[in-house]
Amino acid sequence: MANPSAVCNGHLHHHHQKQNNLLKSGIYKKNGITKGMKKNGVSNGTLHKKTITEHFEQAPMYVAVLTFLGFGVGTIFGYLRDFMRAWGLEKRNVAAEREQQKDFVPLYQDFENFYTRNLYMRIRDNWNRPICSVPGPQFDLMERVTDDYNWTFRFTGRTIKNVINMGSYNYLGFAETDVNALKTVTIELQKYGTGICSTRQEMGSLDKHVELEKLVAKFLGVEDAMVFGMGFATNSMNIPALVGKGCLILSDELNHTSLVLGARLSGATIRIFKHNNMQSLEKLLRDAIIYGQPRSRRAWRKILILVEGIYSMEGSIVRLPEIVFLKKKYKAYLYLDEAHSIGAVGATGRGVVEYFGMSPDDVDVLMGTFTKSFGAAGGYIAGKKDLVDFLRTHSHSAVYATSMCPPVAEQIIRAMKCLMGLDGTTQGLQRVRQLGKNTRYFRRRLHEMGFIIYGNDDSPVVPLLLYMPGKIGAFARRMLEKNIGVVVVGFPATPITESRARFCVSAAHTREMLDTVLNALDELGDFLHLKYSRYSKSSHPELYEETRLELED
Amino acid sequence: MDIKRVKDYIYWLYYQYLLITCSYVLEPWERSMFHTITVTVFAMVVYTAYVFVPIHVRLAFEFFSQIFGSQPESTVS
Numbered sequence: 001m002a003n004p005s006a007v008c009n010g011h012l013h014h015h016h017q018k019q020n021n022l023l024k025s026g027i028y029k030k031n032g033i034t035k036g037m038k039k040n041g042v043s044n045g046t047l048h049k050k051t052i053t054e055h056f057e058q059a060p061m062y063v064a065v066l067t068f069l070g071f072g073v074g075t076i077f078g079y080l081r082d083f084m085r086a087w088g089l090e091k092r093n094v095a096a097e098r099e100q101q102k103d104f105v106p107l108y109q110d111f112e113n114f115y116t117r118n119l120y121m122r123i124r125d126n127w128n129r130p131i132c133s134v135p136g137p138q139f140d141l142m143e144r145v146t147d148d149y150n151w152t153f154r155f156t157g158r159t160i161k162n163v164i165n166m167g168s169y170n171y172l173g174f175a176e177t178d179v180n181a182l183k184t185v186t187i188e189l190q191k192y193g194t195g196i197c198s199t200r201q202e203m204g205s206l207d208k209h210v211e212l213e214k215l216v217a218k219f220l221g222v223e224d225a226m227v228f229g230m231g232f233a234t235n236s237m238n239i240p241a242l243v244g245k246g247c248l249i250l251s252d253e254l255n256h257t258s259l260v261l262g263a264r265l266s267g268a269t270i271r272i273f274k275h276n277n278m279q280s281l282e283k284l285l286r287d288a289i290i291y292g293q294p295r296s297r298r299a300w301r302k303i304l305i306l307v308e309g310i311y312s313m314e315g316s317i318v319r320l321p322e323i324v325f326l327k328k329k330y331k332a333y334l335y336l337d338e339a340h341s342i343g344a345v346g347a348t349g350r351g352v353v354e355y356f357g358m359s360p361d362d363v364d365v366l367m368g369t370f371t372k373s374f375g376a377a378g379g380y381i382a383g384k385k386d387l388v389d390f391l392r393t394h395s396h397s398a399v400y401a402t403s404m405c406p407p408v409a410e411q412i413i414r415a416m417k418c419l420m421g422l423d424g425t426t427q428g429l430q431r432v433r434q435l436g437k438n439t440r441y442f443r444r445r446l447h448e449m450g451f452i453i454y455g456n457d458d459s460p461v462v463p464l465l466l467y468m469p470g471k472i473g474a475f476a477r478r479m480l481e482k483n484i485g486v487v488v489v490g491f492p493a494t495p496i497t498e499s500r501a502r503f504c505v506s507a508a509h510t511r512e513m514l515d516t517v518l519n520a521l522d523e524l525g526d527f528l529h530l531k532y533s534r535y536s537k538s539s540h541p542e543l544y545e546e547t548r549l550e551l552e553d
Numbered sequence: 554m555d556i557k558r559v560k561d562y563i564y565w566l567y568y569q570y571l572l573i574t575c576s577y578v579l580e581p582w583e584r585s586m587f588h589t590i591t592v593t594v595f596a597m598v599v600y601t602a603y604v605f606v607p608i609h610v611r612l613a614f615e616f617f618s619q620i621f622g623s624q625p626e627s628t629v630s
Contacts, residue, residue: 070575077583121576149580470577529569 037489053457054276054316055447056331059532063467067497068466071119078118090381094149112492117470122148123473126488132159134177135168137508141485158552164513166503167487171344171460172431173508174375174415185410192406200392204403211411215378219349219416221360224389225382227412228397229404231369232258234379235337237396239306240266242335242365244332247302248288250281252318254311259337263306269293275314281305285330303332309341309352313494313502315455315463317345320352324362335365343373344460349432355458376411378404396498435460435507439512445518450531454500462503463489464521471528472499478528482520 084090133140141160144153196202216225228234239262247268254275274280307318327334338351346354369379419428438459452465476488490499525531571577576587
């Protein structure tokens with residue numbers, strides 16, 4: 001359970017604080033009784049009891065060389081095709097500058113355009129594939145074919161049935177169509193309809209929203225919470241409300257676009273620290289304190305650290321205890337985006353705060369989405385009441401965006417009550433446990449097979465490294481032939497040499513489904529030569545725990 | 554049976570070649586062009602090696618045998 005009486009409850013305060021911090025009064029209890037280091041020692045003690053095992057194995061050197069070789073060939077042929085397009089030997093299928101604009105700054109000549117046109121376009125059939133059923137553990141895909149090498153697609157009208165879904169963020173399996181489970185949602189739908197047609201500040205505040213917000217606050221163990229109709233906008237519209245000019249944002253280099261966009265919109269100075277690297281963060285914090293703002297050398301009005309709970313491309317979990325220690329040491333604020341982690345990690349699904357056994361009070365702004373684990377839509381911001389009240393009046397999402405539709409709110413309430421055990425069953429807890437079990441099983445098997453996979457052992461996001469551009473296409477196509485839907489990711493979402501496939505394990509996956517996927521992966525890993533890991537224990541291990549224990553000694 | 558396995562292995566090698574050189578994603582005419590270039594380059598390398606390596610080996614052999622062969626004589630005189 002989330003333990004609100006955990007170790008460091010904001011005692012960490014020196015007496016002299018800068019007075020111009022907007023969020024401060026609500027966020028800290030100002031009872032600076034101790035110097036705080038001792039308290040933090042306790043909190044770090046709980047950290048070290050939990051062994052964080054994160055894997056970021058480097059591929060062998062030859063893999064990088066061959067990856068660049070592949071990109072080299074692709075680039076050469078890209079130039080050839082661009083040359084042919086320029087000389088009219090081939091039809092232009094993409095936007096190009098008009099004749100009148102030819103003396104202006106070119107619009108379509110940067111690397112991203114070249115990449116899209118000449119490399120991405122060749123394997124585009126593996127992305128944006130429309131589905132036509134609930135994205136549960138299995139789903140149906142619309143079959144589509146291309147006649148002109150992925151420039152256009154046409155639908156054949158057939159569907160590919162019962163594809164195992166390894167791509168949706170359906171961590172707890174709440175994206176379901178079970179009539180019994182959705183009974184309350186149906187009732188709310190009939191009572192309220194779907195449209196709100198107004199914003200929270202006008203006529204769009206329903207009793208359902210208040211109920212949901214109370215429940216979210218109770219679930220997270222905080223004073224108050226506010227819900228928004230769109231997860232992405234929760235980040236991108238609330239960060240500008242919290243910080244502005246003269247503030248400093250310290251952002252993890254792998255933060256999601258919504259955080260990046262929010263940070264940019266805020267007008268604050270943004271500095272990037274290396275992914276999950278506490279030395280890098282501390283250096284930036286120290287420099288920010290010592291040097292202040294550039295030129296004027298005034299102290300920063302606020303320093304906000306932006307981190308995510310689980311990073312969706314790396315599968316790594318934020319080093320929350322260290323970050324909380326640093327933020328207390330340097331008196332910064334912490335904005336934690338639990339988009340992937342809420343519901344997915346922690347003993348009862350309360351996110352990374354619970355995962356590390358910390359108090360929700362340690363994090364100033366708790367943000368999360370309902371799009372993933374809860375199988376609904378929208379996001380929340382939770383924290384001290386002052387913070388939430390401030391956002392209610394200042395956030396663009398509250399002022400201008402249409403509020404959440406009631407059936408969606410009811411779906412979240414249903415899922416959350418299930419998770420908290422308020423519906424009288426232990427089903428929610430079982431789902432969290434099942435997810436943890438599935439995650440560890442899936443990750444362990446992949447490790448044993450010799451794939452390079454990234455991230456924390458407890459993170460349900462499992463990136464499997466493919467590296468070479470040719471293998472991205474081959475992998476996704478062959479997996480689909482085996483009736484398994486996967487998400488493959490390449491540049492620009494990842495560094496150019498680290499293309500990967502990303503699996504999202506769900507509590508709704510049965511052991512049989514996972515075994516099907518794993519067997520297919522084993523076979524394909526041999527065929528495509530994907531097993532780069534040099535730590536692999538054996539190529540075809542048995543599944544018994546005993547052998548595993550022996551091997552670990 | 555063995556022939557089938559050899560065939561599979563050769564297909565696997567060819568597939569690896571396609572994947573690694575990224576020619577897997579090329580259109581058929583580009584792929585044949587790429588294969589032509591690769592095969593030509595490879596053939597030329599082999600041919601050059603066939604023509605020049607024996608000559609160089611012989612020259613090198615003569616060169617070294619001169620050095621090491623004549624050394625004892627020079628120390629004597």
